[in-house]
Amino acid sequence: MAKLQKSIEKRNALIQATISLVNNNGFHATPMSKIAKMANVSPATIYLYFENKQDLLNKVYIEVKQAFTSYVFTNYTPDTPVADGFKLIWNRIADFKLKEMEEALFLAQCDNTPIIDETSRQEGLIHLQPLLDLWKRGQEEGILKPMSPYLLYAYSINPLSFLMVMQNRGAFKLNEETLEEAFQAAWNSISI
Amino acid sequence: MAKLQKSIEKRNALIQATISLVNNNGFHATPMSKIAKMANVSPATIYLYFENKQDLLNKVYIEVKQAFTSYVFTNYTPDTPVADGFKLIWNRIADFKLKEMEEALFLAQCDNTPIIDETSRQEGLIHLQPLLDLWKRGQEEGILKPMSPYLLYAYSINPLSFLMVMQNRGAFKLNEETLEEAFQAAWNSISI
Amino acid sequence: MAKLQKSIEKRNALIQATISLVNNNGFHATPMSKIAKMANVSPATIYLYFENKQDLLNKVYIEVKQAFTSYVFTNYTPDTPVADGFKLIWNRIADFKLKEMEEALFLAQCDNTPIIDETSRQEGLIHLQPLLDLWKRGQEEGILKPMSPYLLYAYSINPLSFLMVMQNRGAFKLNEETLEEAFQAAWNSISI
Amino acid sequence: MAKLQKSIEKRNALIQATISLVNNNGFHATPMSKIAKMANVSPATIYLYFENKQDLLNKVYIEVKQAFTSYVFTNYTPDTPVADGFKLIWNRIADFKLKEMEEALFLAQCDNTPIIDETSRQEGLIHLQPLLDLWKRGQEEGILKPMSPYLLYAYSINPLSFLMVMQNRGAFKLNEETLEEAFQAAWNSISI
DNA sequence: GATGAATGAGTATTCATTCAT
DNA sequence: CATGAATGAATACTCATTCAT
Structure with missing residues (x-):
């Protein structure tokens, strides 16, 4: 239960980070590493939730x-x-x-x-x-x-x-x- | 005169190429090399007309x-x-x-x-x-x-x-x- | 006994998976995750039976x-x-x-x-x-x-x-x- | 002329480096960066001569x-x-x-x-x-x-x-x- | 001016390995 | 024992930019 909760929170953090960074810098200047950092996860973790950058977007x-x-x-x-x-x-x-x-x-x-x-x-x-x-x-x-x-x-x-x-x-x-x-x-x- | 003319034509070709590529692929998927190719010039030539990619845009x-x-x-x-x-x-x-x-x-x-x-x-x-x-x-x-x-x-x-x-x-x-x-x-x- | 049996079966499954994948894709294209998947175990389980990838091989x-x-x-x-x-x-x-x-x-x-x-x-x-x-x-x-x-x-x-x-x-x-x-x-x- | 010569030499250096490294470490343990280093070029340079790693091989x-x-x-x-x-x-x-x-x-x-x-x-x-x-x-x-x-x-x-x-x-x-x-x-x- | 070759600094993505449960 | 989630450290590859010619 707590695990699922955390999982959802992480996914949301990634989504929020993406929104914020794309808004401020544009898609072209938003590397996965920055998204990861803002969401407080490792870059590799993004790929547990999304297939690739395009899929994330x-x-x-x-x-x-x-x-x-x-x-x-x-x-x-x-x-x-x-x-x-x-x-x-x-x-x-x-x-x-x-x-x-x-x-x-x-x-x-x-x-x-x-x-x-x-x-x-x-x-x-x-x-x-x-x-x-x-x-x-x-x-x-x-x-x-x-x-x-x-x-x-x-x-x-x-x-x-x-x-x-x-x-x-x-x-x-x-x-x-x-x-x-x-x-x-x-x-x-x-x-x- | 012919030289100046050619120069202007090249610059225009670069501008047109940029417009077309950014429209079709977005800024993030428009490398300088593609712009150069579409304008029939060398990538290096772009830098004779524009300071850098941002300046070009x-x-x-x-x-x-x-x-x-x-x-x-x-x-x-x-x-x-x-x-x-x-x-x-x-x-x-x-x-x-x-x-x-x-x-x-x-x-x-x-x-x-x-x-x-x-x-x-x-x-x-x-x-x-x-x-x-x-x-x-x-x-x-x-x-x-x-x-x-x-x-x-x-x-x-x-x-x-x-x-x-x-x-x-x-x-x-x-x-x-x-x-x-x-x-x-x-x-x-x-x-x- | 049943437990030991299962353990041996898992180990064998891992060995078979390794053989099959290395044969078909080569060592360089055989990640541990694929071996685990083919053997129906978690990647982490491999490390209960083998020290690391080299040891497995x-x-x-x-x-x-x-x-x-x-x-x-x-x-x-x-x-x-x-x-x-x-x-x-x-x-x-x-x-x-x-x-x-x-x-x-x-x-x-x-x-x-x-x-x-x-x-x-x-x-x-x-x-x-x-x-x-x-x-x-x-x-x-x-x-x-x-x-x-x-x-x-x-x-x-x-x-x-x-x-x-x-x-x-x-x-x-x-x-x-x-x-x-x-x-x-x-x-x-x-x-x- | 000297340029073409140098180009050929670079390509050969890349080929020799590939042979040597694959021989000693195997394909899986031969990163492009090592090949580049051994051939005294930048990793990016490899891609001027070969499409990708598989093509190189x-x-x-x-x-x-x-x-x-x-x-x-x-x-x-x-x-x-x-x-x-x-x-x-x-x-x-x-x-x-x-x-x-x-x-x-x-x-x-x-x-x-x-x-x-x-x-x-x-x-x-x-x-x-x-x-x-x-x-x-x-x-x-x-x-x-x-x-x-x-x-x-x-x-x-x-x-x-x-x-x-x-x-x-x-x-x-x-x-x-x-x-x-x-x-x-x-x-x-x-x-x- | 013009170029093509070259590259350093990234970037997306993968993967062996670990660890809390 | 067993695991799925997580990740640090690579790795293949790209690209804006430069420079010798």
Whole structure:
């Protein structure tokens, strides 16, 4: 029991170290040895938990993406009215990006870079379905513009990533006021 | 003259090779030797034009960014009415992302990654001033929401990057129709 | 008793695994972990039976060599006439190489390679004495050429190793006919 | 010109170092770094001349084998009478094993071990054809036993490898007398 | 200017071996 | 006895950079 516990902790430490180092230095400047050191294990130990560096990265990506979607859809049920549902989900996304900035930044980097395997990328996408369903419902009800979900995502969700990156670089501050402005912009862009 | 010409051509070949390789393989999988090979020069030759790999990357970034802004503001004059001016600029940006996809993808990767020096990043920003001025004018005229330019950018400009990346991955198609939808979403998000 | 039995079985499994893996992949590509896996034990268990990898290899060599000589001299008694005795022993050697090919191939590889300690090699040799005695007798009786036993061995015994390796590589077939030819060649080379 | 010369010298130094180290320590205990050190180059330099460790080994094997066969058939012409021809070739083989012991030992190790690629092994064989032709002629003339060339090789040629290994281990001495005995044994084993 | 050969300093990965359980 | 997890010490191989020509 204690052993399993320790094993899980080590794996998590590796994942956290990877996120942190890739965020700060980029994938190309994140050697396995540094990850090991930050996680307080030997480099060889990484290979007990992950097949190789690419596998480590893929697995971290998938798990962070799952944590993200899991966080996002907490409290949401498919019978929530469209406008309320969208606001709920949007706020959870914003919350996640603010509270789990490391994870969110990591995702942003992976999503704009060819460092993740295509299959892992796909695997990360499937859990977004409830949002797509919500949008479809909104379109059927005539509340949302009849556009491709990619457009809906590009204008209502993705901007948060940009804003978070800017906040991380110290150029911009996400607070109650700017978040409200952001939500209005998001809603205006997709609602009829 | 012929010599200078050849020199410039070599430099351009190096820049193009860097863009192409970083796009396809990521920075971490783009060795100098490959760049040299693709540009048909010796690895040593790179160091006649750039100080080192980081310098090469920074310079490529800055030049591509300049090409981008230069393209974007062609035909635009500061006395254009706000709505027309925004539409003009927005369309040029969309144009660039469609016609110079390699360059645009490269910028998207650099902008979400810690591979570019902060100073180079700043240098890439300064040429965006005309757009910021336009927005300020629009806000003074009560046409645009009185938000931070970061918010304006996040919602009216940045989504195009996301859409382009998606198009590049084969998931989405930017055509006359979707571009029009995109523009409406952009305008709705920032206009009062 | 059952415990001792199991212990012996494990040790044998380790020896067999070592032989098989070294034969197929060579010593350099035979990690302890693979040996353990093939023998269905933990890597750590190997060290309960052998001091280290070198010791494992030496012990395997010695035991296989003993199995070989023991097999070879079964039914042979020192009072057998020289010609009969040689034929008897030669046939047993040929038999062993055909029936215990794994073991024989392992010996061939060890005998031509610096992977076995010199002392272990010596230890493997001592049990060949009956053959040396037979040869001495044959020379005293004027039946065998008065040559160094190394020459006798090189021409009458060692060729079987070569033929077995060739058969293992699929290039040659040892059957009743070729074995008879081989024996004639062997006998012709050493008899007066 | 001087550059090409140096290049060839470096390559040869690498080959010699490989032979020497593999002979003394075995393939498994011959790291690239040691080979580099012995050849007075950087480890990275090896990879300018050979693709990887396996390629290095294969190439060394092939070149040594070619040197061997080339040495062996010097002075031999296909019209030499069978007995004379065999004696000539046999002596050259013995000569090579005595004078180029390092090379010969290396071949012996490679020939009894799965460290060489099968294709490289095949490539090493093709140059032995003149000997096979000689044997065929001898069989047609009724001088040699009508056996498989593998048997002829096993009994008339291969024993020299064994004797050389023994001499290298200090157990046996190849001199004029023992060489003559060896030749007689070889000839007796294959001649009618 | 231009180059190709050369390399030192890494880097991912492996593996023999140990040790707490 | 037996083990699986852990690791330090290699090891093959890469790559940004240099330098003699």
